[in-house]
Amino acid sequence: MTNNKDINKQNIVLEIKDLHKSFGNNHVLNGFNLKLYQGENLVIMGKSGSGKSVMIKCLVGLMEADSGTISVMQNDITKLNQSALDTLRADIGFLFQGSALYDSMTVRENLEFPLRRHTKRFDSTANTESLVIEALDSVGLRDAIDLMPSELSGGMKKRIAIARTLILKPKIMLYDEPTSGLDPITAKEIILLMQTIQKKYGTSSLIITHDVDCARVISDRMVLLIDGKDYVVGTFAELSKHKDPKIKAFFKNKTS
Numbered sequence: 001m002t003n004n005k006d007i008n009k010q011n012i013v014l015e016i017k018d019l020h021k022s023f024g025n026n027h028v029l030n031g032f033n034l035k036l037y038q039g040e041n042l043v044i045m046g047k048s049g050s051g052k053s054v055m056i057k058c059l060v061g062l063m064e065a066d067s068g069t070i071s072v073m074q075n076d077i078t079k080l081n082q083s084a085l086d087t088l089r090a091d092i093g094f095l096f097q098g099s100a101l102y103d104s105m106t107v108r109e110n111l112e113f114p115l116r117r118h119t120k121r122f123d124s125t126a127n128t129e130s131l132v133i134e135a136l137d138s139v140g141l142r143d144a145i146d147l148m149p150s151e152l153s154g155g156m157k158k159r160i161a162i163a164r165t166l167i168l169k170p171k172i173m174l175y176d177e178p179t180s181g182l183d184p185i186t187a188k189e190i191i192l193l194m195q196t197i198q199k200k201y202g203t204s205s206l207i208i209t210h211d212v213d214c215a216r217v218i219s220d221r222m223v224l225l226i227d228g229k230d231y232v233v234g235t236f237a238e239l240s241k242h243k244d245p246k247i248k249a250f251f252k253n254k255t256s
């Protein structure tokens with residue numbers, strides 16, 4: 001299933017070309033490529049240890065690749081100075097696996113935190129309170145504004161983490177295992193929320209997941225990371241019918 005929306009294939013918002021990363025003899029990324037188009041949900045699947053986290057770390061600058069290029073909105077991030085990189089980073093919202101809220105801060109303070117770090121992004125008249133409320137409304141949790149993270153369920157934490165990412169109005173969202181640790185109903189709610197956000201904010205999303213149901217619902221295209229490469233790229237419908245055993249293994253009993 002593909003989502004019925006505009007994808008602008010003329011506008012590549014993120015491109016990884018020929019990425020290599022090894023740790024000694026462990027050649028984790030071995031010529032990995034991907035293109036993310038504006039307005040697209042691109043799912044990356046790969047088995048455990050295939051290099052998804054390594055790829056994300058290279059992408060957000062936490063790890064240096066051995067070779068290859070990573071361009072975000074036509075800027076090669078390996079060639080930017082720190083200040084240009086920080087500006088560009090604000091355009092990328094990263095939802096970490098564990099939600100990563102600050103436990104000692106209220107929901108409001110958690111949401112204000114990125115605003116304080118990226119003050120240049122907002123003019124001085126921007127009202128912090130209204131930005132916080134707008135982001136909370138987007139995830140349906142305005143009433144949680146004064147709660148502490150310990151008072152939230154797993155699904156609520158995920159929503160607040162999404163709101164905290166959205167508050168900077170990113171152009172690209174990176175979701176690392178957005179449904180892991182959630183029960184199937186809550187996982188479905190988060191997937192629906194990701195779709196709603198995409199429509200409302202017009203973001204492009206890179207979604208790393210093991211969750212085949214999530215991939216089926218959310219992906220416009222998928223990339224399978226196998227043997228350190230973009231082994232195959234295509235829609236869920238195309239890949240789930242593939243005869244190659246390495247590809248079939250991802251979809252076993254899951255194509256209904």
Ligand SMILES: Nc1ncnc2c1ncn2[C@@H]1O[C@H](COP(=O)(O)OP(=O)(O)OP(=O)(O)O)[C@@H](O)[C@H]1O
Pocket residue numbers: 023026028046047048049050051052053054055
């Ligand atoms: N800092 C590091 N030093 C040495 N080896 C590393 C380092 N980081 C990752 N690796 C190795 O890179 C490989 C890929 O790891 P990575 O964490 O990217 O896998 P993954 O696809 O994200 O797995 P999972 O789905 O289980 O999270 C593994 O063999 C891992 O041991």
